[in-house]
Amino acid sequence: MKVSSLDVARAAGVSPATVSLVLNGRTNVSLATTTRQRVQEAADRLGYRPNQLARNLLRGCTGTLGLVLPSLASSFVAQVAEGFQHEAGHTDCRVLLAHTRNDPAFEAGQIELLLRHRVDGIVIVTGEATLPTLGDRLAVLDRCRVPCVVVDDQTHAAQVDCVVSDDRHGAELAVQHLIAGGHRRIAHLCAGKTTSSARDRLAGFRNALRSAGLPCPAERIAGSSYIGARNREALARLLKLPSRPTAIFAANDRHLAEGLPLLAELGLRVPADVALVGYANYDFSAYLGLTSVDQDPVAMGRIAMRRLVERIASPNLEPKLIQTPVKLVVRNSCGISSPHQISPP
Amino acid sequence: MKVSSLDVARAAGVSPATVSLVLNGRTNVSLATTTRQRVQEAADRLGYRPNQLARNLLRGCTGTLGLVLPSLASSFVAQVAEGFQHEAGHTDCRVLLAHTRNDPAFEAGQIELLLRHRVDGIVIVTGEATLPTLGDRLAVLDRCRVPCVVVDDQTHAAQVDCVVSDDRHGAELAVQHLIAGGHRRIAHLCAGKTTSSARDRLAGFRNALRSAGLPCPAERIAGSSYIGARNREALARLLKLPSRPTAIFAANDRHLAEGLPLLAELGLRVPADVALVGYANYDFSAYLGLTSVDQDPVAMGRIAMRRLVERIASPNLEPKLIQTPVKLVVRNSCGISSPHQISPP
DNA sequence: AAAGCATGCTAAAACGTTTTAGTTGACGCT
DNA sequence: AGCGTCAACTAAAACGTTTTAGCATGCTTT
Numbered sequence: 001m002k003v004s005s006l007d008v009a010r011a012a013g014v015s016p017a018t019v020s021l022v023l024n025g026r027t028n029v030s031l032a033t034t035t036r037q038r039v040q041e042a043a044d045r046l047g048y049r050p051n052q053l054a055r056n057l058l059r060g061c062t063g064t065l066g067l068v069l070p071s072l073a074s075s076f077v078a079q080v081a082e083g084f085q086h087e088a089g090h091t092d093c094r095v096l097l098a099h100t101r102n103d104p105a106f107e108a109g110q111i112e113l114l115l116r117h118r119v120d121g122i123v124i125v126t127g128e129a130t131l132p133t134l135g136d137r138l139a140v141l142d143r144c145r146v147p148c149v150v151v152d153d154q155t156h157a158a159q160v161d162c163v164v165s166d167d168r169h170g171a172e173l174a175v176q177h178l179i180a181g182g183h184r185r186i187a188h189l190c191a192g193k194t195t196s197s198a199r200d201r202l203a204g205f206r207n208a209l210r211s212a213g214l215p216c217p218a219e220r221i222a223g224s225s226y227i228g229a230r231n232r233e234a235l236a237r238l239l240k241l242p243s244r245p246t247a248i249f250a251a252n253d254r255h256l257a258e259g260l261p262l263l264a265e266l267g268l269r270v271p272a273d274v275a276l277v278g279y280a281n282y283d284f285s286a287y288l289g290l291t292s293v294d295q296d297p298v299a300m301g302r303i304a305m306r307r308l309v310e311r312i313a314s315p316n317l318e319p320k321l322i323q324t325p326v327k328l329v330v331r332n333s334c335g336i337s338s339p340h341q342i343s344p345p
Numbered sequence: 346m347k348v349s350s351l352d353v354a355r356a357a358g359v360s361p362a363t364v365s366l367v368l369n370g371r372t373n374v375s376l377a378t379t380t381r382q383r384v385q386e387a388a389d390r391l392g393y394r395p396n397q398l399a400r401n402l403l404r405g406c407t408g409t410l411g412l413v414l415p416s417l418a419s420s421f422v423a424q425v426a427e428g429f430q431h432e433a434g435h436t437d438c439r440v441l442l443a444h445t446r447n448d449p450a451f452e453a454g455q456i457e458l459l460l461r462h463r464v465d466g467i468v469i470v471t472g473e474a475t476l477p478t479l480g481d482r483l484a485v486l487d488r489c490r491v492p493c494v495v496v497d498d499q500t501h502a503a504q505v506d507c508v509v510s511d512d513r514h515g516a517e518l519a520v521q522h523l524i525a526g527g528h529r530r531i532a533h534l535c536a537g538k539t540t541s542s543a544r545d546r547l548a549g550f551r552n553a554l555r556s557a558g559l560p561c562p563a564e565r566i567a568g569s570s571y572i573g574a575r576n577r578e579a580l581a582r583l584l585k586l587p588s589r590p591t592a593i594f595a596a597n598d599r600h601l602a603e604g605l606p607l608l609a610e611l612g613l614r615v616p617a618d619v620a621l622v623g624y625a626n627y628d629f630s631a632y633l634g635l636t637s638v639d640q641d642p643v644a645m646g647r648i649a650m651r652r653l654v655e656r657i658a659s660p661n662l663e664p665k666l667i668q669t670p671v672k673l674v675v676r677n678s679c680g681i682s683s684p685h686q687i688s689p690p
Numbered sequence: 691a692a693a694g695c696a697t698g699c700t701a702a703a704a705c706g707t708t709t710t711a712g713t714t715g716a717c718g719c720t
Numbered sequence: 721a722g723c724g725t726c727a728a729c730t731a732a733a734a735c736g737t738t739t740t741a742g743c744a745t746g747c748t749t750t
Contacts, residue, residue, distance in 0.1 A: 004706055015730045020708055035728080047489065052461045053402040054706035057735050062398070067442075071427055073643065075628075078423035082416055085444050089451075094458065095442040097412070099430050106434075113439065116397045144392065257632040283420075284629030287602040298418065349736055360700045365738055380698080399736035402705050 003046045011042035019043070023050065056118070064094040065308060066114035070102050070127030075282060076297050080125050080151055083301025091309055093120075102129035111137055121147040121308045128194050128225055131155070147311040149304045154196045157321040161311060163304045165295035167197045170326035171204025171249065174277040174293050177328055178247045179212050183275060186214070187238045187245035189255050192225035201251045201279060220245060227254055235259040239266060239274070246274060247334070253278035253285045253292050256333075260288075276333040289332040300324050348391045356387035364388070368395065401463070409439040410653060411459035415447050415472030420627060421642050425470050425496055428646025436654055438465075447474035456482055466492040466653045473539050473570055476500070492656040494649045499541045502666040506656060508649045510640035512542045515671035516549025516594065519622040519638050522673055523592045524557050528620060531559070532583045532590035534600050537570035546596045546624060565590060572599055580604040584611055584619070591619060592679070598623035598630045598637050601678075605633070621678040634677040645669050 005023075009016045014035060022039040042048075056062040065088060072078045088095050096119055098110035107130045114122060122141060126134055131153060138160050141148045154162040178186050188205045191198035202221065209216045219241060222234035235255070238245060239262070250256045256278045260270075268274050278285060281294035303322060311317055350368075354361045359380060367384040387393075401407040410433060417423045433440050441464055443455035452475045459467060467486060471479060476498060483505050486493045499507040523531050533550045536543040547566065554561045564586060567579035580600070583590060584607070595601045601623045605615075613619050623630060626639035648667060656662055 005708095006706080016707075017709080017730055017732095018728090021729085024708085049457070049461050049489070051402070051463060051706050053398050053407070053463055054735085055708075057396070057398040057402060057706085057737090058708050060735075064441075072417065072423045072430065073427045075420055075423070078417045078420070078426075081423075081442075082418045085417065085442055086446075089444055089446065089455075094462065096409075097426075097430055097440040097442055099434055101431075101434070110434075112394070116394050117439065118396060118398055144394070257629075260632065282629075284602075284627075284632050287605065287629050287633060350738095351736080361737080362700055362702095362739080363698090366699090369738085396736050399705085400738075402707090402736085403738050405705075 003048050005048070005050065008039065008043045008046055008048045011046060012038040014039060023048075061120050062094075062118050063092065064096050064117065064119050065305075066096050066098055066111070066117075066119040066122040067125070068098045068100060068107065068111060068114070068122060069125040070100045070130070076152075076280065077125050077127075079297035080301035080304070083298035083303075084123060084305045085301075086298070087302040087305035091305070093305075093309070100127055100130050102127055104130050104133040107133070108137065108140075111140065115140075115144060115146060119146070121149075121312050123149045123151060123304050123308055125151045126153040126195075128192075131194060145315065147308060147315060149308045149311070151300055151304050152195075152197065154200075154321055157319065159319055161307050161320050161322070163300050163307065163322045163324065164197065164200075165300065166323040166326050167200035167295075168204040168207070169323075170279060170293040170295065170328075171201040171251075172208040173326065173328045174249050174279065174291075175205055175208035176212075177291070177330070178249065178275060178277060178334060179208070179214070181247075181275065181334060183247040184214060185220070185243060185245045186247045186249060187220040187241075188223075189231075189235055189238065189248055189250040189259075190221055190223040191251035191255070192223070194225060198225060198251055205249055223251065223255065227258060231255050232259060232262055235262055239263075239268065244274075248274060248276055250276070250278045253280045253282050253290055256290060257284060257288060270333050277328075278333075281329050285329075286331070291331045291334045292329050293326050294329050295326050296324065348393050350393070350395065353384065353388045353391055353393045356391060357383040359384060368393075406465050407439075407463050408437065409441050409462065409464050410650075411441050411443055411456070411462075411464040411467040412470070413443045413445060413452065413456060413459070413467060414470040415445045415475070421497075421625065422470050422472075424642035425646035425649070428643035428648075429468060429650045430646075431643070432647040432650035436650070438650075438654070445472055445475050447472055449475050449478040452478070453482065453485075456485065460485075460489060460491060464491070466494075466657050468494045468496060468649050468653055470496045471498040471540075473537075476539060490660065492653060492660060494653045494656070496645055496649050497540075497542065499545075499666055502664065504664055506652050506665050506667070508645050508652065508667045508669065509542065509545075510645065511668040511671050512545035512640075513549040513552070514668075515624060515638040515640065515673075516546040516596075517553040518671065518673045519594050519624065519636075520550055520553035521557075522636070522675070523594065523620060523622060523679060524553070524559070526592075526620065526679060528592040529559060530565070530588060530590045531592045531594060532565040532586075533568070534576075534580055534583060534593055534595040534604075535566055535568040536596035536600070537568070539570060543570060543596055550594055568596065568600065572603060576600050577604060577607055580607055584608075584613065589619075593619060593621055595621070595623045598625045598627050598635055601635060602629060602633060615678050622673075623678075626674055630674075631676070636676045636679040637674050638671050639674050640671050641669060 005016045005019045009019045019039055022036050069077050085095050098114055100107040149161045151163045154164045190202050206216050222237050224230050256276050270276055278290050278292040281292040285292045350361045350364045354364045364384055367381050414422050430440050443459055445452040494506045496508045499509045535547050538544055551561050567582050569575050601621050623635050623637040626637040630637045
């Protein structure tokens with residue numbers, strides 16, 4: 001625990017400088033293996049572990065990256081973190097975690113902490129609650145020249161690298177699929193208008209309808225970003241429209257999963273009475289047989305990480321918007337294959 | 346970025362020592378507010394951020410804790426991490442993340458890295474793949490006096506603090522519930538015998554049956570820890586027994602969720618033909634209407650964190666086994682309420 | 691007016707490395 | 721023998737803090 005390079009030096013009868021040279025494999029030292037061996041042996045025997053604090057203090061950089069996120073309880077966020085951390089392992093970087101608690105002030109404090117710890121760069125996985133103040137955070141990071149990549153929102157794409165899934169295209173895929181299945185009255189259970197993802201999915205929805213020459217009345221769009229009661233009301237509103245939609249494209253699978261009891265109450269069968277396509281492809285989406293747009297959050301984390309090290313290496317790169325590919329995973333909730341979990345009661 | 350206490354000192358016309366005293370709120374300095382203000386103002390104007398590396402190097406401790414885990418893709422693990430990190434925020438600790446990649450050698454290397462970074466303590470969320478070598482890891486940590494808490498396995502409870510859910514009791518609750526529902530032929534879809542959780546759930550299963558005077562033939566126990574084909578075969582074996590069990594208690598909800606298509610194939614309705622109770626209470630368990638034992642992983646993370654700081658404060662505490670409470674969440678898969686998601690085809 | 695005593699500040703050491711510029715001594719060359 | 725060269729190693733500075741001991745200064749005491 002408390003064995004330093006000086007201890008090793010003494011034990012091997014050399015200077016700390018030599019210890020450093022040997023242990024870092026500098027070539028200009030003692031190819032006459034005797035010293036090399038003596039140092040190595042002493043280090044092993046004493047259980048010497050170089051102190052990274054001292055090392056980094058001197059180097060001026062830490063090989064540590066900050067990962068700022070709202071909460072690991074969200075599986076999307078956790079998967080992004082997984083990808084990020086996994087890639088960090090390949091690049092020999094450490095990851096310092098920081099929570100947002102969905103509180104702008106707390107987030108600011110956490111980022112301040114990361115900066116004090118001299119992280120080489122930061123990835124921010126945005127949450128809706130702290131999105132409005134994201135600009136302030138970016139300004140701080142910019143001022144102290146700490147590279148940054150934002151994941152899951154592209155509002156600030158002009159100033160900072162952003163990694164988002166190709167939401168617009170994903171939504172188009174989903175809606176095109178429904179249209180191909182013969183649906184004409186398609187509604188959108190949206191996720192509010194705060195996040196760029198929600199807006200882009202809405203845009204994709206509209207675009208797909210327009211391209212197919214289908215109408216897109218305002219009453220067929222409802223929903224908010226919050227899971228729970230408000231969301232169920234929105235779904236109810238859509239399902240009780242005078243001319244009921246035959247299909248619903250939701251901005252989030254979770255909204256649909258929570259809506260299933262409501263469908264049952266209304267006596268609506270999936271996909272016979274109403275077809276469903278969601279977004280995010282959670283693990284439960286497979287269990288429920290929900291057709292969904294997959295956005296591969298693990299890859300998003302990996303890509304964010306790669307971009308961050310790129311930018312650390314060359315800080316003057318132009319900000320880049322990275323849209324990661326999506327794919328439609330077809331299951332039985334839209335009437336293609338035979339349902340088993342989701343079925344008429 | 347590169348403004349040091351010396352810069353602030355110069356700007357305020359004082360020494361670095363004074364800067365330190367002022368910024369750390371030492372009382373014995375300059376109640377004559379003039380100096381204090383000058384320093385504070387200079388620090389703000391220059392955007393001074395104390396370098397934690399230097400600070401920690403001197404202090405000898407870092408306020409940073411290592412969190413070792415197999416993968417954040419597992420929602421259990423992610424939730425433990427969430428609880429851990431959340432509590433860390435309260436205690437003013439940072440969390441340094443380390444992956445295992447389910448590879449003992451990689452895990453060893455990651456822990457080595459954490460030690461070089463002089464973390465004050467480590468929490469290890471075990472995974473099955475690295476469980477066999479966990480003892481070696483603990484030995485290393487013990488040798489260099491770094492406090493450690495293990496989450497999700499109690500094999501080494503004699504040497505180290507362990508936080509596990511009360512698996513045995515959870516299993517008993519589940520099985521008692523089935524017995525109370527009139528079931529007599531109850532099978533167990535287990536999760537192998539490697540992890541202590543799996544063994545304890547099995548023990549609880551057996552115990553509940555024995556207490557009720559019910560038989561527990563070996564053929565009614567099957568399953569492995571791996572999700573996928575092998576697990577579906579085990580479920581098939583149970584369901585095709587000459588006298589088919591009327592209820593299944595699974596060591597993991599995921600095993601049941603993956604088994605649903607098989608049930609449909611066999612024409613078995615839930616809960617009419619076979620009742621189900623699982624373990625872990627994932628978010629999808631609610632969507633599927635699965636009765637399940639909830640183990641509150643977030644609390645487990647919180648508790649592990651609290652225990653870790655306790656041990657850091659007093660390193661000589663006796664190792665403690667902490668079993669966190671569980672509760673049975675009753676839904677419709679065991680025949681209590683009317684099913685909506687899970688229903689006859 | 692001298693001694694004592696707070697008060698307000700600073701000099702310098704310390705933490706554990708890495709790196710730069712040297713220093714030593716052996717050896718080969720003319 | 722004198723010179724240069726090279727190999728092998730080391731001394732010391734540097735990174736940015738905190739802390740300890742101590743130094744002025746001015747204010748009470750007697």
